[in-house]
Amino acid sequence: MLDPAVTEAITIAAVAELAESGYARLAVDRVARRAGVGKSAIYRRWPSKLEMTVDGLARLSIMTGPVPDTGSLRGDVRAIMQAALDWLTDPRVRAVLPDLIAESDRNPVLAEAVARNITRPRLAWARVALDRAHARGELAADDIDLVLDLTIAPVFWRLTHARPVDDRYLDRLTELTIGGGAAGH
Amino acid sequence: MLDPAVTEAITIAAVAELAESGYARLAVDRVARRAGVGKSAIYRRWPSKLEMTVDGLARLSIMTGPVPDTGSLRGDVRAIMQAALDWLTDPRVRAVLPDLIAESDRNPVLAEAVARNITRPRLAWARVALDRAHARGELAADDIDLVLDLTIAPVFWRLTHARPVDDRYLDRLTELTIGGGAAGH
């Protein structure tokens, strides 16, 4: 019986090390030391650092709350953007996500883990609100993907380029997003 | 007198290795072998692999052509997006840029080199067209930054998530971008 507390400590330490070092420089020795754990405890659970990391990613997938349902496309889009900003501003996500995106180009296993644990859940979460808007006739089906991109891509881009994202920015981005989306139908 | 042909060969090899391995795994030995050069030739030119890499980045900064000047905001934005897509689709840029963005979080020297050689020149290039649109009264000053983000962030986001970007996508993104921007004034 592997001690769940040990597994937990390792996973937390792995994510923390991932945030500090990135996947390429992630060192199993350091994860063990940080978790206050022997290396054997790690290799008893996972065959290599890749699988350990993949399990760690599940910890980053938590969506913050219920799907926005303000009754209007404008309100929902704005709420989705706010959630994206909050999520991308979380220190762990902020430090880990760009690295994972880059690493995914070279590591299919990691890419799939990122998609399954992070990208797809987040996308599905936001899509629920947009599907409702579509059902209300506020949004053309063709535009759903585009609007989804716009709720996160500009925020991610600005944050990774050390430029601020404030309420005013999100307000204007919202108007622009629903302006085009609504015009469709 | 250092042989410029040798310097050139090293730089090309460094960028190619950077694309394949990423900065964290970039190995000087491999750069030397790929360039058909001794390691001494590299360390005669740069004190470490960081400086070698920084010089290599200058090679990625080349903008493809003249600043778009179609006479309308719509046409210019569309042309800027197309240029962004072409640039981001270039195999070298495609493989290197996400890695550099991630690495910039941990390496200030690299971050500055990326900004100087890649981000700022590209931004300045596109801004010329948007400034002209502003002068024509087609675009509020406040919206310039937002429009600049929209010409590249969604494209980058989609490509790094293994989703296609076609003409139709850029067309709709253009309409949406100028829709909001023009409404300002």
Place this chain on the structure above:
DNA sequence: CACGGTCAGGACGGAACCGTCTCGTCCCGA
């Protein structure tokens, strides 16, 4: 023709890291 500098190639010490393995300790259930 000798000298100074560059060249390709590669050996070298030192460091970091992976994954295996061995300790001796601790705890739990039979």
Place this chain on the structure above:
DNA sequence: TCGGGACGAGACGGTTCCGTCCTGACCGTG
């Protein structure tokens, strides 16, 4: 009380990499 398994700690061999150093060939200049 005893055995089995997980535990922290870390030694170990093997690999990879950095940055230095050495070798012998080459080239232009004085």
